[in-house]
Amino acid sequence: MYIGVDLGGTNIAVGIVDEEGNLKHKDSTPTKRERQPNEIIGDIKRLILKVIEEYGISKDDINAIGIGIPGLADKKTGEVIYCVNLNWTNIPLKQPLEEELEIPVYIDNDATLAGLAEYEAGVMRGAESGIFITLGTGVGGGIVINGRINSGFNGVGSEIGHMVVGENYYDCSCGKNGCLETFCSATALINYTKKLITEENCKTIIMEKINGNLDNLEGKIIFEAAFEEDELANKAVNRLIKYLAIGIVNLICIIDPEIFVIGGGISKAGNFLLEKLREEVSKNKFYKSLPIGKIVLATLGNEAGIIGAAMLPKQY
Missing domain, CATH: 3.30.420.40 (ATPase, nucleotide binding domain)
Known part of the structure; x- marks a missing residue:
């Protein structure tokens, strides 16, 4: 035990x-x-x-x-x-x-260990290699290759959220500009949606859903509005998808894993998120004729942190 x-x-x-x-x-x-x-x-x-x-x-x-x-x-x-x-x-x-x-x-x-949990007991089980990406308040990652977590020489090898994928309108908390986290986290999605609502003269059902109070805005509400074909919500969601796909394609070029697992609060958007993401990744992949790793949703939810931590000693 x-x-x-x-x-x-x-x-x-x-x-x-x-x-x-x-x-x-x-x-x-x-x-x-x-x-x-x-x-x-x-x-x-x-x-x-x-x-x-x-x-x-x-x-x-x-x-x-x-x-x-x-x-x-x-x-x-x-x-x-x-x-x-x-x-x-x-x-x-x-x-x-x-x-x-x-x-x-x-x-x-913790994100590295959530990836280990999915490898040992979740949707990655049986795969040779996999990358776990958690989209929550920030963006974290866990990389597993041949059954071993890959954290790099100094332990920052799975800090996927701080991979630079473009130029953004604000800096990341780490001090850099353009980190994946500033495009693809729930925080980033909410901030960008607020920016659109404030700066663009565009009607959106989001305002009805939050009773006109931007402090009530959540990622879940934005995805609900996007699913209902709200133009502004889809603009915000598609931006997130675009940059997440860039990050995944970068990881394919470096690691080419068998499977990508998407977790965190954003993953609750389910197949609506997955279908858009798979399409965008496929459109941007480097070798057009070759298949890429599966992109799936995490299965262990909140239990991943405990399970992954418990499985850590088996790595030594």
Whole structure:
């Protein structure tokens, strides 16, 4: 058995996962990210012990613990190098947990581990290689090649969201201009739609759906309006699709994976999103006569973070 910890800015989720990637039991607690790191780490420890007790096993039954963080970790030392959601910089995470729990601990990026989850127990299972792209508040990624996650020399090899795909009207939070994240995240979609509504004299059903208040605008509403053939909504969605396709074609040129998996909140647009994306990628692929990897939706949902984290120790 393994323990998977999904450490997020809102919640800490912990689960017990078997060798095949099946989630057997889970629990969660609010992160309360304004607290000091040692307080949050203390909650992680207590939640791990709680799920072990609730499931009716002992610490000796746990092979290892994996932790996914929304940031960058030093996989050798287990230190959180940078995590903007928690305001952590150079925070030891592996050491205090190993010392108190006496169980090996491994740490990696949460999007990378969501990709590993889909490879081990989801829609990527059986594939030689795959790339997971999560489209949420930001854009994250996970790359798996021959059963191994590929994070690069410094751990930033799967930061797909910060691949530059064009010139944008605002800079990314990382300081660069043109990052995929600024075109294809839910945040980017909402921001661009607000820009269109504010600057273009175009009637849109979006305003009815949000009762005239732009603060109520969500990605889901924009996709609903696009599905209903609203001109402005389709302009915003098609822009997202265009740049996501550019990113995918770039990845094909470098890695040429067997499968692309789209996750995150934007993926809830389902086949409406997939059909447009597949068409745009096919139109822009380099070798016109050759097939490309499948583009599909993620299947594990919110459980991917826990499952991927639990599967991380098997990589070592």
